[in-house]
Amino acid sequence: MMFQNVSQNEDYELFKAIRSSKGLWTISPVGRLGNQMGQYATLFALARLNSKQAYIFPAMANYLSQNFKITLSTLHQEVKDKIPWKNYHLSDWMEEKYKHISGDYIKFSGYPSSWTFYHHIWEEILCEFSFHEFTTKEVTLYLQKITARRQNITYIGIHVWRGDYLHVMPQKWKGVIGDLKNYLAQAMSYFRNKYKDAFFIVVSNGIDRCSENIDASKGDVYFSGDGNESKPHRDFAILAHCNHIIMTIGTFGFWAAYLAGGKAVYLSNFTLPSSPFLNVFKYEATYRPEWIGIDANLSPLLVKTLKI
Known part of the structure; x- marks a missing residue:
């Protein structure tokens, strides 16, 4: 997966790659299984809607992949700490302003738990949460x-x-x-x-x-x-x-x-x-x-x- 095994000598090339990308969005994993499924699905949908790349933290990847064949790439901890994140708190449901979020390095937070974020791509969400x-x-x-x-x-x-x-x-x-x-x-x-x-x-x-x-x-x-x-x-x-x-x-x-x-x-x-x-x-x-x-x-x- 992208951005893993990063050494100090690769820092410059790493940030060049990030700067030339379409952005890097993620979400802070909190709560139990249902909460993290909601966070994953919401990140997946909002990144798609705003033409950004979505990544998840290792904790979420390890937790959700026990059941599901999720596809979002994992962002390594050492890289996460070097990104100039813009924190963005989400309500529990979809709002019009979420269709036009500005910023390349967004880190969402909150407990989004509504189908209104992602039901328009429900078939893809079901694929993300397909069982092993x-x-x-x-x-x-x-x-x-x-x-x-x-x-x-x-x-x-x-x-x-x-x-x-x-x-x-x-x-x-x-x-x-x-x-x-x-x-x-x-x-x-x-x-x-x-x-x-x-x-x-x-x-x-x-x-x-x-x-x-x-x-x-x-x-x-x-x-x-x-x-x-x-x-x-x-x-x-x-x-x-x-x-x-x-x-x-x-x-x-x-x-x-x-x-x-x-x-x-x-x-x-x-x-x-x-x-x-x-x-x-x-x-x-x-x-x-x-x-x-x-x-x-x-x-x-x-x-x-x-x-x-």
């Missing part, structure tokens, strides 16, 4: 194994995020993360009514909590995944290889639904109208218009507000 063949083979065998006695299965992946939002959402953002029993029961009923062969694969970093609250008495629910937040790649691959997705909150579920390409059910209106979260988040910019939203139960927040 060995991953697809392993997941396919796994799904076949857990449904060995069933025929013509429609796999419904369920992602339940049990992390920092448990406390941050109600305390800071005046929102909820979804009632495990009621919300998921509604979403599962939708798919049970639509597909007679529906089979649900639950993936979560709180799988024990899920098994306590999700009704598996019909024999069509399987609790999967090890919940290891530091190594989420297998859990994500399982979800993305399902036919359809049910998500709670978070970019992990969004990207699983985007790659799966089927129907998706999401938790909608999960904050009070006065929530400051709505200053940095837009439902219409996060969830695809063809996806199905189920309104959250905000009564716990309303009761708390009345008590105050």
Whole structure:
């Protein structure tokens, strides 16, 4: 890849090459898998839109390439430190000004998580996030194994995020993360009514909590995944290889639904109208218009507000 194994004697030629290029843009990798997928896709799209060359840092390359056959070249750390970067913070959704960004050495920051940045080139984005063949083979065998006695299965992946939002959402953002029993029961009923062969694969970093609250008495629910937040790649691959997705909150579920390409059910209106979260988040910019939203139960927040 370009700009690797750079010595001091090559500095001059290196910068000559950079100056003669169409620019060099990158993005600071922060957050977990869903966040970095959003950052990668946004960088890919904005660089293309502005006729610039996009590069990623080794940390992002190592993280994402565990699952995907990404194609952006890696920018070596020693080169990164010598580039005269112009820092550019991105909102979570696409804005008109992002079509006309000036500067050859842009380093984006933020948590862009909206399809509005890249859906116009969605086929290329799906190619960037195509799984390694060995991953697809392993997941396919796994799904076949857990449904060995069933025929013509429609796999419904369920992602339940049990992390920092448990406390941050109600305390800071005046929102909820979804009632495990009621919300998921509604979403599962939708798919049970639509597909007679529906089979649900639950993936979560709180799988024990899920098994306590999700009704598996019909024999069509399987609790999967090890919940290891530091190594989420297998859990994500399982979800993305399902036919359809049910998500709670978070970019992990969004990207699983985007790659799966089927129907998706999401938790909608999960904050009070006065929530400051709505200053940095837009439902219409996060969830695809063809996806199905189920309104959250905000009564716990309303009761708390009345008590105050």
